[in-house]
Amino acid sequence: MLVWKIGPASFTSKVHLFWGALAFWDCLLWPFLLPPAPRQSNVVNLEWGLLSYGDSLSFPGWCCLTGPSEDGGLFLSWGSLALPGSSTMFLLLPFDSLIVNLLGISLTVLFTLLLVFIIVPAIFGVSFGIRKLYMKTLLKIFAWATLRMERGAKEKNHQLYKPYTNGIIAKDPTSLEEEIKEIRRSGSSKALDNTPEFELSDIFYFCRKGMETIMDDEVTKRFSAEELESWNLLSRTNYNFQYISLRLTVLWGLGVLIRYCFLLPLRIALAFTGISLLVIGTTVVGYLPNGRFKEFLSKHVHLMCYRICVRALTAIITYHDRENRPRNGGICVANHTSPIDVIILASDGYYAMVGQVHGGLMGVIQRAMVKACPHVWFERSEVKDRHLVAKRLTEHVQDKSKLPILIFPEGTCINNTSVMMFKKGSFEIGATVYPVAIKYDPQFGDAFWNSSKYGMVTYLLRMMTSWAIVCSVWYLPPMTRETDEDAVQFANRVKSAIARQGGLVDLLWDGGLKREKVKDTFKEEQQKLYSKMIVGNHEDRSRS
Amino acid sequence: MGSRGSHAARIPDADSIRRETGFSQASLLRLYHRFRALDRNKKGYLSRVDLQQIGALAVNPLGDRIIDSFFPDGNLRVDFPGFVRVLAHFRPVDEDDSSMRDPKEPEPLNSRMNKLRFAFQLYDLDRDGKISRHEMLQVLRLMVGVQVTEEQLESIADRTVQEADEDGDGAVSFLEFTKSLEKMDIEQKMSIRILK
Numbered sequence: 001m002l003v004w005k006i007g008p009a010s011f012t013s014k015v016h017l018f019w020g021a022l023a024f025w026d027c028l029l030w031p032f033l034l035p036p037a038p039r040q041s042n043v044v045n046l047e048w049g050l051l052s053y054g055d056s057l058s059f060p061g062w063c064c065l066t067g068p069s070e071d072g073g074l075f076l077s078w079g080s081l082a083l084p085g086s087s088t089m090f091l092l093l094p095f096d097s098l099i100v101n102l103l104g105i106s107l108t109v110l111f112t113l114l115l116v117f118i119i120v121p122a123i124f125g126v127s128f129g130i131r132k133l134y135m136k137t138l139l140k141i142f143a144w145a146t147l148r149m150e151r152g153a154k155e156k157n158h159q160l161y162k163p164y165t166n167g168i169i170a171k172d173p174t175s176l177e178e179e180i181k182e183i184r185r186s187g188s189s190k191a192l193d194n195t196p197e198f199e200l201s202d203i204f205y206f207c208r209k210g211m212e213t214i215m216d217d218e219v220t221k222r223f224s225a226e227e228l229e230s231w232n233l234l235s236r237t238n239y240n241f242q243y244i245s246l247r248l249t250v251l252w253g254l255g256v257l258i259r260y261c262f263l264l265p266l267r268i269a270l271a272f273t274g275i276s277l278l279v280i281g282t283t284v285v286g287y288l289p290n291g292r293f294k295e296f297l298s299k300h301v302h303l304m305c306y307r308i309c310v311r312a313l314t315a316i317i318t319y320h321d322r323e324n325r326p327r328n329g330g331i332c333v334a335n336h337t338s339p340i341d342v343i344i345l346a347s348d349g350y351y352a353m354v355g356q357v358h359g360g361l362m363g364v365i366q367r368a369m370v371k372a373c374p375h376v377w378f379e380r381s382e383v384k385d386r387h388l389v390a391k392r393l394t395e396h397v398q399d400k401s402k403l404p405i406l407i408f409p410e411g412t413c414i415n416n417t418s419v420m421m422f423k424k425g426s427f428e429i430g431a432t433v434y435p436v437a438i439k440y441d442p443q444f445g446d447a448f449w450n451s452s453k454y455g456m457v458t459y460l461l462r463m464m465t466s467w468a469i470v471c472s473v474w475y476l477p478p479m480t481r482e483t484d485e486d487a488v489q490f491a492n493r494v495k496s497a498i499a500r501q502g503g504l505v506d507l508l509w510d511g512g513l514k515r516e517k518v519k520d521t522f523k524e525e526q527q528k529l530y531s532k533m534i535v536g537n538h539e540d541r542s543r544s
Numbered sequence: 545m546g547s548r549g550s551h552a553a554r555i556p557d558a559d560s561i562r563r564e565t566g567f568s569q570a571s572l573l574r575l576y577h578r579f580r581a582l583d584r585n586k587k588g589y590l591s592r593v594d595l596q597q598i599g600a601l602a603v604n605p606l607g608d609r610i611i612d613s614f615f616p617d618g619n620l621r622v623d624f625p626g627f628v629r630v631l632a633h634f635r636p637v638d639e640d641d642s643s644m645r646d647p648k649e650p651e652p653l654n655s656r657m658n659k660l661r662f663a664f665q666l667y668d669l670d671r672d673g674k675i676s677r678h679e680m681l682q683v684l685r686l687m688v689g690v691q692v693t694e695e696q697l698e699s700i701a702d703r704t705v706q707e708a709d710e711d712g713d714g715a716v717s718f719l720e721f722t723k724s725l726e727k728m729d730i731e732q733k734m735s736i737r738i739l740k
Contacts, residue, residue, distance in 0.1 A: 168574045170737040186729045198684070198700050200708065200716075201725055203606070203663055204733045206687065210610035211634050212736055213600040215578060220598060224581065513599050522603040527689035530605065534700065535692050 118270060122307040131316045131468070138232075138444060138467055141251070146230035148248050168216050176529050179205050198534045218507055222418050223514045225446045232443050234466065259465045267312045267464040274308035275361075279368040281305065286371025295401075298372035299350045306347035315469040316444075317344055324475035325349050326404040326434035329397050331426055334436040335498055336408035337416040338449040339456075340463065341438055344471060351406040352376060352396065356383055374402055390429060397431040404434065409491065410511045415448040416440050418505035422495045424487040432478045435494050437502035441470040452514070474501045561625050565632035566652050571738040575631065579624050589621040590614070605687045609666050629653065633662045636735040657722075659734040664721050674715035677705050 121127055172179075183201050228237050233255045281301035288294045310317070325348075326332040332351060334341060345351065353375045357366060366377055376396055382388050396402055409422035416439065427433065440447045445466025449459050463469065476497055481490045492508075499506035509518075555561070555576050562572060580586075582594050592611055601607045614622045614630050622630075632653040651658060667675045667683050680701040688697070708716045708724045716724075 168578070168739055170739060183728070183733055186727070186733070198704055200667075200704065200721065201728055201733075202687070203666055203683065204728075204730075206604055206606040207610065207663060207666060208634070208734055208736065210601055210604045210607060211631065213598055213604070214595065214610070215575070215631065215736060215738070217598050217600045219600065220581060509599055517597065518599040518602045523605060523607075524689055526603055527605050527687065528691050531688040531691035534688070535696055 118311045119273065119308055122311050123304045125307065131314065134314075135316055135444070135468065135470065142230055142232050142443065145233055145248055145251065148245055149231060152245055152248075169212060171212065176205065176526065177533060180530075180533060202530075202534075218418075218505070219509045219513055222415050222420070222507070223452075224415065224450060225448050226415050226417050226442050228442055230443075232445075232467065234445075236462070237446070259467070263314070264464055267314070270308060270312035271464075274305050274312055275365065277308065278302070278305035279365060282368045282372035286368075295373065299403075301372065302350065302369070303347065306343055309343050310347045313340065313343075313463055313469050314467075315340070315344060315471070317348075317470075318472045319348055320472065320474045322348075322475060324434065324477050326351070326436075326475075326478075327432075328402065328404060329400045330404045330432040330434050330478065331393075331397060331429065332404050332406045332434045332436055333409050333422070333426060333494060333498075334406075334438055335416075335419045335502065335504065336410045336413055337438065337440060338413055338447045338459075340447055340469065341408065342406065344438065344473065345406060345436065348473070350403050352403040354378075354393070354405055354407055356380060376405065386425060390425065393426070394429050394431075397429060412511040412514055413449045413451060414511055415450075416442070416504070418507050419495055419499045419502075420507050420509055420511040422491040424491050427481065427491045427494070428487040430481065432480050433490075433494055434478050435476040435498050437474040437476065437498045437504075439472050439474075439502040439504065441472075444468040444470045447471070472502075476501055555624065557625060561628055564625075564653070565628050566635060566654065567628065567632065567738075570740060572628070574738060575628055576624065579627055589623045590627060591621055605689065606666065606683075609683075609686065613662070613665065633659055634734060634736045636737050637731045654735075656730050659730050660722050660725065661718070663734065664718055667716075674713075674717050675705075675721070676715045677701055680705055680716075 117128060117130070174182075180202055183204055184199050225237075231237065233252050235252070278301070281304075282298065285294060285298045285301055288297065332345070334345065342353065346353075352373070353369070355366075355377060357363060357377045357379055366375070369375055370377060374396070376392055378389065378392075393405060396405060407426045409426050410420050411423050414420050442448075445463065445468055447463065447469050454462065479490075479494055479497070481487070485493070496506050498504070555572065558569075558572065561567075562569065565572075567575070579590070582598070583590055584594060584597075592615065595611045595614065596602060596607075601610070604610065614627065619626075635654040637654055637656070664675070665671070667679055669679055669682065681697060684692075684697050684701055705714065705716055708720050710720050710723070711717075
């Protein structure tokens with residue numbers, strides 16, 4: 001492979017990067033390619049911007065690319081482009097027709113350029129800035145779309161449905177005692193020297209509270225996708241179908257085309273590349289003898305593959321306070337919205353994963369990963385045994401050479417508007433806890449996995465056909481358990497810190513309410529509070 | 545794809561529901577969304593289980609009684625009109641309602657009388673129009689759970705019935721109930737305001 005430049009030496013750094021990337025990509029693929037029949041290629045035209053492809057039956061083809069340089073001069077390069085896809089194409093259609101050639105050329109160019117722009121920067125952690133531009137353009141389009149819909153609604157003299165994130169009813173945040181006292185005060189004509197024991201009107205408090213929860217409660221809405229205030233050109237988030245004008249429909253159709261025919265195949269190709277590189281890379285690293293070099297290599301293989309997966313989802317992530325990133329011997333806890341959280345965190349740091357052993361593709365990935373560096377995988381039967389789990393996790397954190405553990409204590413996916421109860425298991429271990437808050441911006445694609453509605457494959461497809469996944473990650477300063485705190489209080493303290501940072505609602509409810517009924521102990525608390533009001537006073541009365 | 549689309553025209557019998565309950569179009573839309581969110585299996589109606597799954601309702605001591613009020617006459621399902629009809633009792637009272645109302649039309653669902661009647665029905669299980677001492681005991685037991693002894697509860701129930709009972713029949717009728725609560729600001733205490 002040759003890369004040769006002629007012409008004025010002043011190029012933009014991005015062009016350098018492009019050629020470097022091309023060269024690197026080629027080096028990667030070299031072992032997989034047949035040695036080329038050394039034909040002189042049909043390099044026909046050296047005019048601006050023309051690309052010609054070599055002999056269609058041999059790959060890699062030789063390619064000559066020309067283009068303008070910054071100073072108006074000419075630069076000319078030789079390089080070789082090779083892509084498994086194009087070669088397959090030519091193997092299937094072994095005749096030299098013009099259409100096949102053109103198709104081959106365009107496919108090759110498209111995929112190679114895009115992959116080069118995406119995969120190689122991913123490996124080195126640099127960025128061209130394409131995604132930010134994409135985001136800005138999309139935002140402008142969404143704002144325009146919402147305006148059109150509002151106009152359409154006004155013409156028909158109707159109201160658009162606009163969701164409220166803070167609930168649809170006006171609520172008073174007063175306690176049980178205060179409210180009942182107020183009710184009694186407003187109804188009672190006698191002077192209140194000591195509050196009476198029971199009034200018929202007490203029932204109003206419970207009745208109204210009950211009705212309020214039927215109209216709007218804090219928990220039910222956390223298990224379905226967050227509702228958006230402006231439309232983002234995805235049919236899955238539109239509540240006001242009637243007001244779409246023709247122009248908007250055309251725009252939406254264009255969006256569908258782009259998302260399904262352009263972005264989706266690209267993303268699937270990237271995801272496939274990322275996962276296969278992960279499996280192959282970690283298996284290869286696993287054969288090395290244990291030592292510093294192996295650790296170094298395994299960390300970087302993991303990082304590289306996660307970065308490719310991040311690009312596969314077009315995830316635009318902003319990391320804040322990176323100096324607080326988790327260190328060895330610690331536990332990293334974060335709020336859980338989707339399985340993608342793992343990829344997002346692991347592409348910016350080195351973690352040891354914790355989870356159940358799965359079958360199928362996940363199992364293959366897990367087994368490969370654990371060869372390169374120690375992750376903690378539990379068998380299904382072991383998960384129920386809390387002591388065993390705690391023991392293994394404790395062993396892992398005590399070994400300072402092992403990477404920090406990544407855990408999601410909510411236990412289930414919540415829709416990213418709130419943080420629910422943290423299970424105390426990981427807080428009992430006694431290691432330093434590094435909290436991380438993850439907040440997604442649902443405008444570009446909602447990452448929440450509603451596991452009762454969608455399976456994993458459907459979910460991934462929905463992810464890959466959204467515009468992008470945009471999120472912010474905050475690394476919070478490490479926390480340790482105080483001497484007078486128990487595990488539950490410590491868990492709640494960490495949870496509040498995460499909720500505050502991410503701008504999420506801090507709820508005490510258990511995420512398990514998604515599937516199970518609430519425990520009776522909570523009802524007993526309410527009953528206790530109320531009984532104090534009517535019986536506590538009864539005792540006073542009998543004494544006086 | 546279109547499962548989330550919703551508009552007043554899509555709510556079945558929207559106009560008649562609006563007239564009957566007095567909810568505005570916007571409020572009705574919100575309640576319709578809520579109805580559909582609670583209806584997890586998209587059946588088109590709600591059953592007891594759907595309401596019991598609301599965590600905050602399950603911890604309410606009177607939760608079961610409140611759920612029962614949605615299923616009168618032994619029904620097992622409540623559709624959207626039935627759902628809204630019950631919730632209409634808690635609509636705040638507008639000032640213009642009472643002055644401009646045509647006396648021949650039936651009382652609006654959120655009038656003072658109807659709110660009181662709703663509360664009365666939470667006590668009066670057998671719907672005989674009277675709250676007996678036994679029914680009073682049952683409600684008290686629900687509200688305090690196991691925290692209070694039987695004797696204490698009985699004396700409370702006796703005292704309450706005695707205070708409210710005027711005609712000496714040992715039970716509290718609806719009129720006696722309203723009389724004992726005549727000074728109460730029912731309109732405010734039994735109202736839930738839906739945000740615009």
